Amino acid sequence: MKVILKTLCLCSLALFVISCGQDKKPEETQETSQFKVPVEYYKLDNGLKVILSKDETAPTTVIAVYYNIGFRIEPRDRTGFAHLFEHMMFQGSQNLGKMEFIQLVQKNGGILNGSTRFDFTNYFEVVPSHKLETMLWAEADRMRGLAITQENLTNQQGVVKNEVKVNVLNQPYGGFPWLDMPQYANTNWYNAHNFYGDLEDLDAANLEDVANFFKTYYAPNNAALSVVGDFDTAATKAMIQKYFGDIPASELPEKPDISEPRQEEEKRFVKDDKLANKPATAIAYHMPERNTPEYYAMGLLDQILVQGENALLVQKLEKEKGYTSSVSGGINYLGNMFNYNGPMQWMFNLTYDNETSEADVITAVDEVISKIEAGVTQEMLDNAIVKMRSQLYDDLGGFFGLGRADLLCSFALFDDNPDRINTIEDEFRKVTPELVNKTIKEYLRPTNRTILTVNPLAKQENPQS
Template sequence: MMKWLLALAGALALAACGENSSGELVEAVDPNGDDGSTTREQGIQVDVRYETLDNGLRVVMSRDTSVPTATVAVYYGVGFRVEPQGRTGFAHLFEHLMFEGSENLPGGTMTNLIYNAGGVQNGSTRYDFTNYFEVVPNNALEAIIWAEADRMARPIIDQENLDAQRGVVRNEVFVNVINQPYGGWIWIDLPMLANENWHNAHNFYGDLADLDAASLEDVQSFFDTYYSVNNAVIAVVGDIEYDETMAWIVEHFGTIEPGPALPPLDISEPRQTEEKFGTIDDPLAPQPALGFAYHMPERGSPEYYAMAVLDQLLVQGDDSLLNQRLINEEGYASGVFGGINLLGNMYNYNGPMLWSVGMIHDAQYDRDTIMATVDEVIEQLRTEEITQEQLDRSITKLRSQFYGIVDSGTRFGLIDLLASFALFDDDPSRINRIEAGFDQVTPELVLATAQEYLRPTNRSVLVVRPVEDDADETETE
């Protein structure tokens, strides 16, 4: 959570800018401006090359010569949502298994290859994908493409690796959730309360009983089903030559045989029509906490962009409406946080999503008192149009955040959006149309969106209650 908050704060601190097709950041000048002032053109234009190999692998490339490095990412279309029942935490477990190397790069050999070249690496599991990425000097690019192909085609899946990584994941669950005050309250427990579909409403980190029950046959079956070349995207961004890079990808990935078609999966959520309430007793929590969430509009819809404006107005920054009222005026807590997709950003998911808000508050205030104040703030947005000034300020902040993602020093923000849009939409050039979505938002659309999506009957409220015993069950009303 802290990493997410720091990253968001850094993104909002960046000045808005444009980008030319070579990836360099520029300030756009209006040639018709009488006073010589600068204005925003339509805006980010990333040069994108996109192809699909005969075996189904989607390939995204973007050239940026500003720094002599290359960022490589492989995204698999498998995340928390696709886990079968009885196998919670399986996507996360498999992220660790795949990270341990491959037939030609066992153990820490792949890590050594990357670090000895002066590079860095990481990986993660999110709602709708698992990713691995590396940033290396561009003269090491082919070696990294070969290494990722070897990991895809020949991962080490054996009992020793399974036992070791299961232990690592178990330790993560204890360190990050079970033995932490508040644990996964806002990003695990609140979605479990708010959602109805099991795929959106289970313990993403993993139930320990499910992790312990995973057999080697289960692991191999999971790999065969979801980690196929035709369920993957490779993205390469940086100081590259398109034809040369494509030739390396074809050489090393092109011979991998495609897997079977993915099994059908329904992750849809019904329209929520009644407010939900839940309570968690937490013996480690020094103070009570409160979180609430509303179901989001469909990603990419006009209402989705309007909801992003509402997020800016309500919770992003010290001047946000909820921060001003709950913190500065009422003094319920020392801070409030929230946003769209707390496990990523508002762009890199593909399915039902929540807009969530949370705070750790003083014990003298109860749920009903705090939520009555929240309702006063939100109902004003549901009954009155915001001003054009409020809209313009919110969209400026959204552009700044978007530019901050795209212009991250490792280029990971850019490659993350390109790979996500290729994986979800078969259209990585969608990145060049994000700003057009914000341009369509009007005060009237913001009002209509607030009326539908910020209604109390679309809300779930979760309380964390400090206790002195070991109770950890979630109660629902």
């Protein structure tokens, strides 16, 4: 599965307009400086959501198309189908033959990729600005009609099955914990099935499946298009209307129920791994509902507990106990805390020596959780906001504007409001110590967590490893 890096390199602070509150009194200007992303949002008559965000820092443009279909709601008995279809989108369209889309981008000095996530499938190109029209034409061409042939399907079924074998089945810690944990922590099939795909399900996909999936979900009224970078606004609007405006909308099916019940008991699982030679543990807590006050509180708790060298779990497990050299964690391992639209876990994981037991790790974790249960202070929140802002600006400014395009499309698809990109900081600043402490009590309780431990069988078969 192609995955866009969660944290992207920072291109330039000049990508954004900074509002410094110069006309306010001194006591009102403290901590008011923040980025302001230019956002122009409108919809075509066929339902396509369009977001333009201009920036003339460099002569490049990002074109991103996000379809509101991820592997969370792919068809039953077709696990991995959303990801398989991502591959199909590079196999040709009405006017571009097999692999010609990729060649078109690369020969024009650009880069491209695509990925399948929980709640969307996305495609993007970064090209020199004067090639914007070419890329809009190409994206519209494959939205208008895909080359659905048995040869292409059979070929990509083989590609995806090999990808599963290479990345999951034949790798130590393959799928741990990003693929494994949702299957253990969740109870609703839509959230808990094998997103990468069972090999039998991948083989079972047929041409009718592909045609129906494309007709239903790869339609303009189920998509968002963002253009970020150096472009002429009026000309870009005209091009978007020219190439996308007459693509017909589809009749979208009713969204399935993807809700999860409140977890009332701690869950513990062990996964045998014949290729691993050290144990590993992942601990996941169900998140509050997206966009609630508690959701933003958990975002700051993530900063307090696992992000950065001063994070409490890093200090405890790495520095004090020496159990591991790296604690990884966050909200949404396949993106960030903003680009998903359903149940999610806050999770962290670590690999440790065979001399350390799972019980040792859990005891240390519980010590940290008990410490913050005693109360989070305003100073801790202020420090968390500093780290959050740094991470957010890295994401927004990264990779020629792709991080910005990602959030704009996500907020358009999920909230019909891409301007939310400019209110993220405000929501975090509303979080109080009282709210955080309430969130800890409800969401960091042991009965809300799932613990998954890798049992390393390779050490038994090869003691010298």
